[in-house]
Amino acid sequence: MNTKKRIQALRERMENQEIEVSIVMNFENQYYFSGLKALTYSRPIVLVIDKQETALIVPSLEEEHSKEKANVDRLYVYHETKLRAEEGRSHLEHLAGIMRKYPAGTKVGIEFSSFPVKLERLLEEQGFQLVNLDQPIAEMRYIKDQEEIDLITESGRLVSLAVESSIGNVKAGMTEMEFDQFGTNALFTEVARKHPNATLDYFAMSPSGLARTNMPHVFSNTRKLEEQDILIHSRQVGLNGYRAECERTFFIGQPTERQKELFHLVLEAQLAALDFIKVGVTAKEVNEVARKIFEKGGVEEYMNHRTGHGIGIGLHEEPSLRYDNDLVLQEGMVFCVEPGLYIPDVGGFRHSDTVVLTKKGTNLITHYPNDLESLIIGDRVGKLSK
Template structure:
């Protein structure tokens, strides 16, 4: 199976260790699964059995449950493993992650500075480490900064995810008809996605999630699971799809109109498309995140629909479905080449419907490029069926 290449893991660890030194941090406990994958190349399916990555200036270690041992040893690029068990015949060995962790930290001088992701680590673990007398510093911001700028390998997989998402959208739209359920609509894209992924990317991990919100009421609440509701004549529909390959995600959403929509629905969809275009054009190195959001919002405000905006224009994307930094009106962060964002301004009018496209863009040296390319113009999304 495809895993993160060792040279990229080493480069990321070198960057992290430099940041540790600059912040006076002696060792790290990494809890967040996406951060662990980023720094080691290993990801489990479930984390109900806690997994901990330890990072020192000269080595890395994993604390893992026994059922993940073979998987971790095959994929994780670390120096040592500590295994805990939940089988009765191994009850004389470590049976929780606390036991190996306590031995590890007992060997460390209490004047050492410990780095934690305070935005994700459980309060119980934080309290335990405090009781042990460690000086704790937050490393969350450093990891956010690192992951915000994607390297060559990450961008490659993001491009592939974008390609697959376009394939899936195309297959769903090709089979669209009145009377089919939202779930049936999704399934056509799912089937084609899995078929193409299996042929084009052997021995890789591909996943997806999607939701379809049809009708005036459901489209104005666009974060709903797909349902058995059937498409009707003159429906407004938001179809949202995320595809990931080897962990890296593309988000691809389209609003479409079935039958003969009334003029305000077409006007609102066209406005959402225009606001998205303005947002995309605003994305470039040196621009503040807030200015992208404000530029798009002003386009909607100037058209008289400011009261029907509910959210920021976009979020960071990569290993996590929504990740920092965000494109919102109060974020002063300056965009840099290699950052990845969704651009997805939305308009939601209770009596008319919801209207939102989302595309995934990578910040380039002089602007941005979209890795999701499915047609987004109004004429492409009117289906008189």
């Protein structure tokens, strides 16, 4: 991970805005700039970047982890044990010490969207001018370098493998969570085989039935799958911090005629958006391609989210493929394309695939059949033995 190059790019943006020092609190941005990704963030971690030096403030239980993973110039450690309390008991003590060298009036870059109000008020009380870094950092993360793209592409292969394994083993009578475990087991086995010492982020959501598929973001539960069920199987996989996504809507047994009609509309919208998205078009134009198909089909009112989103370190990243985003898409951007419809008493419908934009064209990196015939699992229906 070339954090030095990223730090230099941030410093150039800081210089343009006359920012002397930046304080990064968002954990995704901390990983992006330092290489450190903690398991939990109940104890604050602070990344400080000025023109000469980078510093990381961490709790003592992350000290050894930070020494191994964090690419920073200086490490400050605070403690919650009596024996070492005098070395610093909170992140605030170390941050206050670092900030003393900057005079009142100094411009300090922070992320307005994720910076704690408590810290903001402390800095303002000391006379610092706060400048919003949300957009500059987001723009840096828009464009993935080749190392990031390679990881995302492999995550695309892994997430496709997991989707294939779960759908390939589905039966009426199993729970949503039991259904998920087939893909998860396949994922763990493959990562252990091919990527020793790698880190893995993942989630699976498989809402089933008419009511639950109308809730786009719900985790799998112990509802048992039934014959004639509709399911949206959604997965993300992140290898060494970089993610890809694949989702499919499918049926256990024959769908109704209305469900078939809506399935085809969603597939048409997704394929049209995937065909259109490329370097040089705007984000809102991609959204419009899908929206027009729903409008023509008389179902636009059931389109309750954007056509897609960026992906990388985060589950959802900018840029967003929204109706109001004029951003021109560039080489190195990565998107999940996922127009959806959610209709009461009929079901929810959504496919998602991950694409990488290149000058030579759009590279689809997730692969699983998306046609209706492949996604009617009628001949595999059968109650589990009791």
